[in-house]
Every structure is written in structure tokens, then in C-alpha cells.
Amino acid sequence: MKELNELVFGKGLRYSNDHEWVSESGSTRKVGVSDYxxxxxxDIVYVELPEVGATFEKGEEFGTLESVKAVSELYMPIGGxxxxxxxxxxxxxxxxxxxxxxxxxxxxxPANLSELDDLLxxxxxxxxxxx
Amino acid sequence: xxxxxxxxxxxxxxxxxxxxxxxxxxFGNYDMPLWYRxxxxxxxxxVIQGAGIFDTSHMAAVSVxxxxxxxxxxxxxxxxxxxxxxxxKTPLVDGRCVYGVxxxxxxxVIDDAIVYQLQPELFMVVVNAGxxxxxxxxxxxxxxARAVIVRDLTDLVGKMxxxxxxSGRVLQKIxxxxxxxxxxxxxxxxxxxxDDLNTAAPVQLLDGTPVLISRTGYTGEFGFELFMAxxxxxxxxxxxxxxxxxxxxxxxxxxxxxxxxxxxxxxLSHQDIGAWPFLNNPWPFALPWQEDNATFTKDFIGGAxxxxxxxxxxxxxxxxxxxxxxxxxxxxxxxxxxxxxxxxILTCTTDMAIGREEGQIVSVAGxxxxxxxxxxxGFVLVDKNCQPGEEVILTDGKRKIRVEIRADVRxxxxxxxxxxxxLT
Numbered sequence: 001m002k003e004l005n006e007l008v009f010g011k012g013l014r015y016s017n018d019h020e021w022v023s024e025s026g027s028t029r030k031v032g033v034s035d036y037x038x039x040x041x042x043d044i045v046y047v048e049l050p051e052v053g054a055t056f057e058k059g060e061e062f063g064t065l066e067s068v069k070a071v072s073e074l075y076m077p078i079g080g081x082x083x084x085x086x087x088x089x090x091x092x093x094x095x096x097x098x099x100x101x102x103x104x105x106x107x108x109x110p111a112n113l114s115e116l117d118d119l120l121x122x123x124x125x126x127x128x129x130x131x
Numbered sequence: 132x133x134x135x136x137x138x139x140x141x142x143x144x145x146x147x148x149x150x151x152x153x154x155x156x157x158f159g160n161y162d163m164p165l166w167y168r169x170x171x172x173x174x175x176x177x178v179i180q181g182a183g184i185f186d187t188s189h190m191a192a193v194s195v196x197x198x199x200x201x202x203x204x205x206x207x208x209x210x211x212x213x214x215x216x217x218x219x220k221t222p223l224v225d226g227r228c229v230y231g232v233x234x235x236x237x238x239x240v241i242d243d244a245i246v247y248q249l250q251p252e253l254f255m256v257v258v259n260a261g262x263x264x265x266x267x268x269x270x271x272x273x274x275x276a277r278a279v280i281v282r283d284l285t286d287l288v289g290k291m292x293x294x295x296x297x298s299g300r301v302l303q304k305i306x307x308x309x310x311x312x313x314x315x316x317x318x319x320x321x322x323x324x325x326d327d328l329n330t331a332a333p334v335q336l337l338d339g340t341p342v343l344i345s346r347t348g349y350t351g352e353f354g355f356e357l358f359m360a361x362x363x364x365x366x367x368x369x370x371x372x373x374x375x376x377x378x379x380x381x382x383x384x385x386x387x388x389x390x391x392x393x394x395x396x397x398x399l400s401h402q403d404i405g406a407w408p409f410l411n412n413p414w415p416f417a418l419p420w421q422e423d424n425a426t427f428t429k430d431f432i433g434g435a436x437x438x439x440x441x442x443x444x445x446x447x448x449x450x451x452x453x454x455x456x457x458x459x460x461x462x463x464x465x466x467x468x469x470x471x472x473x474x475x476i477l478t479c480t481t482d483m484a485i486g487r488e489e490g491q492i493v494s495v496a497g498x499x500x501x502x503x504x505x506x507x508x509g510f511v512l513v514d515k516n517c518q519p520g521e522e523v524i525l526t527d528g529k530r531k532i533r534v535e536i537r538a539d540v541r542x543x544x545x546x547x548x549x550x551x552x553x554l555t
Contacts, residue, residue, distance in 0.1 A: 001154040042154060042165070042386065043172040045481055045505050046454040064530070066454050068171040068481045068505075069386045071530075097170070 001039060004129055008035040010101035014119035016077035017128065021101070022119060028083055030104035033065070033074070036129055038100045041067045047089040047096070050106065055081045058115050062106065065096065078115035080108035142188045143289070143364050153384060159260035161189040164384040172483045172505075174387035178350050179484040179496050182295030183383035184371055187349075187356065188364055191263030192284040194328060195254040195270060199277035204254055207233055207273055208246055209409070211419035211429045223248050226330055227320050228345060231417050233258075233266060234433025238408035238442075242266055243400050243417070245347060247321060249330045255343075255358075259400045273432065287326075289364030293371060293380075294354030294391070296545050299553045301375040302344070302355060307335045312344065313554060318547050321345035325359045340367060349388060351395020353545040353553055393508050394482030394541035396448050402459075403446065403477045403510045410437055411516070412446035444474065445516045449523065449534040450492060451507035454481045457525040457532055465511045466524045468533075474513030476525055481505045485541050497543035507532070508540045 013021040019037035023030045038044065046066035056062045058079040065072045084107035088095060095103040110116070120128060140160045148155065153164035164186065166174055177183040195204060205212050210231030214220040223229060228247040232240050242262045247255040258266050263285035270281045293301060303309040312322060312334055323334025325341040334342055343358040359367055372380060389399070396413055398404045404412070418437070419428040427434050457463050459476040467473050485494050486503040495503050517523060519538040524531050545553075 001152060040154070043170040043483075045172065045483060048455070064455075066456060066481070068175070068390055068483060069165070071456055071458055094172075 015125035171386035174383035238436035478509035
């Protein structure tokens with residue numbers, strides 16, 4: 001298990017309390033899970049992705065990550081329409097463990113940009129993990 | 132809060148686990164490694180393809196000694212010690228061990244165990260973590276006036292497992308007189324001893340450390356359980372790892388232990404067996420059935436209740452079609468293909484060494500170069516006696532996954548491999 005000072009925090013991201021990240025800029029945003037999340041989950045062996053075109057509200061479940069022992073639900077950090085899913089994760093779910101920031105899970109068109117304000121900046125997320 | 136923290140126990144290897152990046156979790160009362168930096172998948176595959184080691188010193192042992200020791204165990208254990216070895220069901224002798232369950236008089240399970248006969252009047256009973264006190268008390272209560280001494284050895288016995296096809300090759304390097312040690316060390320036999328638990332011939336590691344080496348394990352693969360004085364464990368752990376370095380032997384945590392045993396269709400006490408009668412399950416070999424399958428070869432506590440019958444549920448093994456799982460627990464249940472609710476999930480994990488090809492289950496052990504994606508597997512407790520091949524649905528109310536009832540899960544298991552093929 002990684003110590004706090006071993007955890008990686010991506011650049012230009014905001015984080016949810018569920019340990020997901022959203023990229024900070026662009027008309028569409030990528031969504032993934034944090035290094036803390038993948039370290040806690042262990043080896044990811046299957047990813048359940050939503051259909052492209054599906055819309056979800058903030059907080060709604062959009063997919064799952066399966067580890068050897070458990071299933072972790074993925075919740076929308078902000079609401080929006082799914083415009084792309086990371087097809088590489090079908091064959092290689094372990095990519096999320098290897099690099100949770102470059103291996104995004106879904107790409108969304110945000111419904112309401114102000115929802116981003118509720119997410120945590122890097123420092124605040126780090127504080128959350130200390131607690 | 133202070134009380135709870137006092138109750139969490141640590142094995143002597145706790146520091147090693149932390150120093151090696153283990154992700155820890157509570158199992159019973161013990162803070163144990165779930166996996167190390169290697170990860171649960173690599174650890175599972177290491178046991179299938181090479182060897183892995185497990186800190187199992189959280190398990191409990193009870194010694195039973197005296198003129199009436201065997202008779203006491205015969206009364207309390209489901210296995211008939213007079214009729215249990217091999218095809219011909221010969222009596223238990225020194226150097227052999229058997230798997231059985233300790234039942235309540237209503238046929239429900241207290242715990243499962245492996246019972247070792249070290250000498251005609253000396254037995255070691257190995258049970259699950261935290262159960263030493265309860266099993267010792269159960270034996271004492273039933274001993275009555277009999278000539279027997281029962282000792283709970285919880286936290287006094289060092290234990291580690293090495294499991295996987297390379298296990299023998301690794302241990303050969305660190306035992307004195309390996310040819311003698313491995314000669315005729317058949318499945319469910321053992322040699323050596325330590326402290327007061329001794330057989331006729333000692334087994335020592337190269338540095339003189341006495342050990343009891345048993346050809347048993349909880350993975351379904353070829354391997355051994357090593358028992359020793361608690362003070363020897365840390366040294367032996369390092370010794371085995373070093374000896375296995377050139378074969379890529381790694382430490383494996385409880386996640387891999389659970390996925391390996393599930394693929395091998397072995398039960399987890401208090402999860403797959405427990406507060407219901409020990410009947411209608413994949414482990415009838417733990418009971419002393421006569422050939423007519425209608426009566427037992429001996430009386431034992433719980434036996435009469437089992438024969439009275441009336442238990443109308445079935446514990447069945449299943450395997451899915453991909454790694455997706457539904458966690459056992461409140462809110463999850465099993466339905467028939469029709470959607471009719473039929474039972475509950477006992478165990479659901481992923482065996483990462485297997486996959487499906489044209490519907491058949493294939494293991495990396497059976498086909499070189501096979502890339503296993505993993506399959507969920509485990510046990511369900513249902514009210515219909517579904518046959519192998521029949522499908523049921525596991526669900527949490529939202530997600531649904533179809534799984535197949537199985538007579539066996541992971542193929543090409545090596546637990547019973549002929550010793551001669553496993554040492555060179």
C-alpha cells in the first residue's frame with residue numbers, strides 16, 4: 001500500500017470525494033480514478049463502461065471497476081453526456097493501475113460547469129487523504 | 132476505541148508485510164496482508180506457475196494428547212479415523228492427516244480442521260484463525276473423565292505455506308537430507324516436528340531448525356505447510372524466500388489465497404460452511420458415509436442430526452463467463468434463469484488463472500501461452516439442486532451476471548501430482 005508521500009496526483013485535475021478526477025479544461029472533460037483509488041482497489045481485472053451517448057447526473061453510477069476481490073462503482077463527479085469511452089480498457093484493464101491519470105475511463109460533455117466548483121483541487125484532495 | 136485496538140492481533144511477520152508494501156486488512160482478529168506490491172493477480176498466478184509463500188501463522192492449532200486422544204477425536208470429528216486413508220479407507224496412522232469438520236449436535240459447523248496423527252497418543256488439530264480456544268473448549272467439554280490433555284496453541288505455533296509446482300524444488304534446497312524428507316511424502320502426509328509436537332523422525336532445515344512439513348495446503352496446488360516454533364518463523368520465512376528467489380517465488384496475501392481456494396472449490400469456514408447442517412455440499416468426503424450413502428461408519432457429534440435429514444438447501448460451486456462479480460452480502464441474491472429467487476451468494480471472487488474458450492474453462496496451467504482474462508467463481512446456497520451446466524443469475528438488485536453451476540472450476544490442479552515429477 002502506498003504511503004501518502006508515494007501517491008501520485010495528476011496535473012490540471014479536480015477530484016471528487018469518491019477518488020475520481022476530472023480534467024480541468026476543454027469543452028469535453030476526461031474522467032478517471034486517482035492513484036489512491038487504484039492502490040486501494042488492487043489489480044483491476046474488468047471495467048464496465050457506459051454506452052457512448054448516455055447521460056448521467058452528478059453522483060449517478062456510470063460503470064464499475066472489478067478487482068480480484070471486489071467491485072467498485074464509479075459515480076459521475078459532474079453530470080453530462082458520455083462522448084467517448086476508453087476502449088483500451090476492455091483488453092487491458094490493468095492500465096488503470098499502471099497509470100491512472102493517462103488512462104482515462106470516460107470522456108464527457110459537462111451539463112453544468114458550475115458543478116466543477118464542488119470538486120477538490122489537488123491540495124484539498126491531499127488533505128482529504130491525510131484525514 | 133482503546134479496547135478495539137487491543138483486540139487487533141499481529142503475526143510475527145507483521146512488520147515484514149508492512150515493509151514490503153502490503154495492503155493490510157483485518158481477518159478474524161488479525162491484521163493481515165491482502166496483497167503486496169506485486170498485486171493479487173500476479174500472486175495468484177505465481178502459485179499456479181511457480182510458487183508463492185503465505186504467512187498462515189494466524190491459524191490456530193490445538194494439541195490432543197493421551198490414551199483417549201484418538202477416541203475423543205473420533206467422537207468429535209466428522210472423519211472416521213478408523214476408516215479414512217486411501218481407496219481402501221484404512222485407519223489413520225502416524226505421519227498422516229485428514230480433513231474433517233467439528234459439528235454441533237444439530238449438525239451445524241463449529242469449524243473445519245485438519246487433524247494430524249503424530250503418534251498413537253498425540254494429535255495436532257489445525258483450525259481457523261481465532262478458533263483455537265473454541266475448539267479446545269469443545270474437546271475438553273466432551274472429554275469428560277477420559278485420559279486426555281487438550282492444549283490451545285494459539286499464537287504459539289509458527290506456520291507458513293509454500294504452494295505451487297516449484298514448492299518442492301525450493302524446499303529441497305533448505306532441508307537436511309531432502310531425499311529422505313520427500314520420499315513417500317504423499318498428499319495429506321507429513322514428517323518432522325517441533326517443540327513437543329514430534330513424530331518418529333525429525334526434519335531439520337540446514338541451520339538445524341526443526342520443522343513439521345506437511346503435504347497439505349489451501350490452494351488446490353502442489354505444496355506444503357510448514358509448522359515450527361513461533362520464534363523460528365521470521366528466519367524460516369526469509370530462508371524460503373531467498374531459496375526461491377531464482378524461481379521468482381513471491382509472498383502472497385489473503386486475496387490470492389481466497390481466489391486460489393475458490394477455484395479449487397475449497398470452503399471457507401464461517402462463510403461457505405457454518406450455521407446450517409453440513410449436508411448437500413461439494414465436500415461429502417468430510418463425512419464418514421457408508422457405501423450405501425445412507426448411513427455413517429461411526430457415530431459422532433452431529434452425525435445423527437445429519438442422518439435425520441430435512442435440510443433442503445444445496446451448497447453449489449459456480450463459475451461465470453468473465454471476471455465480473457456480485458459481492459456476497461445483504462442485498463445480493465441468486466435467481467434461476469427464470470428470475471425466480473432461489474438463494475444467496477456465499478463466496479464470489481475471481482480466479483485469474485482461468486478463462487473460457489468455446490464455453491470450456493481453460494487454465495494457464497493446462498495451456499502454455501493461454502492468456503487468462505479471469506472468471507468469477509465461488510459458492511451459492513440455493514433451494515434447488517441445480518446440476519452442473521445449469522445456469523443461475525447472481526444479482527445485487529441492479530447488476531446481474533449469469534454463472535454456471537460446476538462440478539469443478541479450475542482445471543489442471545497440481546495438489547496430487549506425483550512427487551517424483553515435482554522435484555527436478
